[in-house]
Amino acid sequence: MSRYKVKAIKHIKSMPPLSRATLGITRMIADENYNIADLVRLIETDITLAGRCLQSINSPLYGLKSRVETINRAVVLLGARNIAAMALQTGLSTVFKMNLEGYDSDQEDLWRNGLRTAIASRKIMIELMDDKKLADTAYATGLMHDIGKVVTAEFLREKSKQFVESAYIENEGNFLAAEDALFGINHTVIGEHIAKNWHLPESFAAVMRYHHTPSEAPEEYRSLAVSVHLGDTFSMMAGTGTYLDSMDYPVDPIVDHYIKRDAAWNTITFPKLLLDIDKEYQDALQLSGESGGSDV
Amino acid sequence: MQRDQKKQIVGLGGIHVSRSPGEIIKTMALGSCIGVVMVAPKQRAVGMAHIVLPESKIDMDRAREVPGYFADSGIQALLEEFRKFDVKSNRDLVVKLAGGATVMDANRTFDIGKRNVLACRKALWRNHMAAIAEDVGGNFSRTVWVEVNTGRVFVTSPGRGRWEL
Numbered sequence: 443m444s445r446y447k448v449k450a451i452k453h454i455k456s457m458p459p460l461s462r463a464t465l466g467i468t469r470m471i472a473d474e475n476y477n478i479a480d481l482v483r484l485i486e487t488d489i490t491l492a493g494r495c496l497q498s499i500n501s502p503l504y505g506l507k508s509r510v511e512t513i514n515r516a517v518v519l520l521g522a523r524n525i526a527a528m529a530l531q532t533g534l535s536t537v538f539k540m541n542l543e544g545y546d547s548d549q550e551d552l553w554r555n556g557l558r559t560a561i562a563s564r565k566i567m568i569e570l571m572d573d574k575k576l577a578d579t580a581y582a583t584g585l586m587h588d589i590g591k592v593v594t595a596e597f598l599r600e601k602s603k604q605f606v607e608s609a610y611i612e613n614e615g616n617f618l619a620a621e622d623a624l625f626g627i628n629h630t631v632i633g634e635h636i637a638k639n640w641h642l643p644e645s646f647a648a649v650m651r652y653h654h655t656p657s658e659a660p661e662e663y664r665s666l667a668v669s670v671h672l673g674d675t676f677s678m679m680a681g682t683g684t685y686l687d688s689m690d691y692p693v694d695p696i697v698d699h700y701i702k703r704d705a706a707w708n709t710i711t712f713p714k715l716l717l718d719i720d721k722e723y724q725d726a727l728q729l730s731g732e733s734g735g736s737d738v
Numbered sequence: 739m740q741r742d743q744k745k746q747i748v749g750l751g752g753i754h755v756s757r758s759p760g761e762i763i764k765t766m767a768l769g770s771c772i773g774v775v776m777v778a779p780k781q782r783a784v785g786m787a788h789i790v791l792p793e794s795k796i797d798m799d800r801a802r803e804v805p806g807y808f809a810d811s812g813i814q815a816l817l818e819e820f821r822k823f824d825v826k827s828n829r830d831l832v833v834k835l836a837g838g839a840t841v842m843d844a845n846r847t848f849d850i851g852k853r854n855v856l857a858c859r860k861a862l863w864r865n866h867m868a869a870i871a872e873d874v875g876g877n878f879s880r881t882v883w884v885e886v887n888t889g890r891v892f893v894t895s896p897g898r899g900r901w902e903l
Contacts, residue, residue: 546896607897615877675841679850681767681879686896688879689769692842713791713850717800720750
């Protein structure tokens with residue numbers, strides 16, 4: 443086993459586990475037909491999570507007329523799917539605000555890329571792939587798809603810039619291949635290990651592993667991997683990447699078998715999709731306490 | 739870039755024109771978006787628009803709220819902003835374009851970057867203008883800035899260093 447694989451395993455084992463509530467929410471989302479009462483109970487068992495969810499819900503941005511005091515009431519007002527997404531974001535926010543120094547990335551870049559990818563993946567699943575059932579899983583897995591970079595960022599930090607650049611050039615600008623060449627492992631394989639170590643649902647591990655190569659994903663998770671693959675691509679196009687590797691991943695040609703395109707794709711449908719993703723992302727950023735646009 | 743320079747970041751759809759000495763106007767990590775830079779040497783004014791999508795017809799309300807978002811409304815709005823700085827003729831303006839990167843997509847299904855470049859050129863032609871320099875296309879992101887003092891435009895890209903446009 444390569445030196446980097448050993449280091450990766452050690453790093454993964456040292457990562458703090460997800461809270462019981464956060465993990466429970468990922469399982470509910472992956473399960474598709476979850477029970478609202480179970481969701482409310484799960485959030486309420488985690489006082490910090492429940493408190494932060496209520497704080498967000500009561501922010502003036504939601505414009506609710508009266509103060510919401512319970513998670514149950516929040517679910518009635520905003521819907522179970524919105525509350526599950528919010529709870530997941532809240533539960534993960536500290537994990538995702540890690541610095542990816544090795545990618546020359548800003549403190550919030552992993553989080554912003556995850557958030558925009560989540561929103562884009564959900565929209566792609568609904569609008570281009572006609573699968574509403576998988577929409578929430580697309581969102582949740584989109585949010586977490588790049589967690590493996592927490593480890594590769596450490597590896598990149600140790601390498602000289604020249605070394606990284608030459609690996610990148612030798613691999614024709616494909617950053618995933620460059621990571622493999624440099625370390626014998628890449629952020630998608632590491633992401634899959636993290637998902638397994640956290641006991642996340644299988645669909646999550648599959649997306650972390652195949653979000654750059656959905657054609658290699660097991661068939662049952664392939665459409666999910668396609669949605670996040672494109673969600674991530676659109677996110678990088680909008681400038682919400684993790685800097686060093688932004689735009690450096692090829693689009694897997696398999697996506698053309700999964701998405702529907704109409705005659706107005708180039709002039710209206712695709713630009714409108716990107717616009718709608720951006721509007722939703724800017725709103726979500728505001729709700730998560732950032733002003734957004736200025737340095738995206 | 740010197741440390742004491744005041745930095746104005748232009749986000750998605752943003753437009754900014756300045757004559758403030760020492761200021762730099764910057765836009766970060768352009769993917770398929772375009773940084774349209776205009777410099778008025780006589781009036782010593784410098785401006786930038788961060789264009790996201792080609793045509794405003796897909797959402798006229800958005801174009802009214804954030805004209806800089808689209809190439810057609812954005813270039814018009816940037817020109818109008820320069821009028822406030824005594825730039826009365828478009829001939830007084832020097833234009834440079836950067837960005838419009840393309841994802842590595844063999845089928846070119848998602849090539850909004852190229853369409854952004856074409857839409858910017860078209861919007862400039864409509865105003866009897868053309869860019870004197872372009873750094874567009876490719877599959878890499880760019881950070882672009884312009885110095886108010888000098889009107890010089892610089893581009894950086896991860897792994898590719900820094901160059902002047």
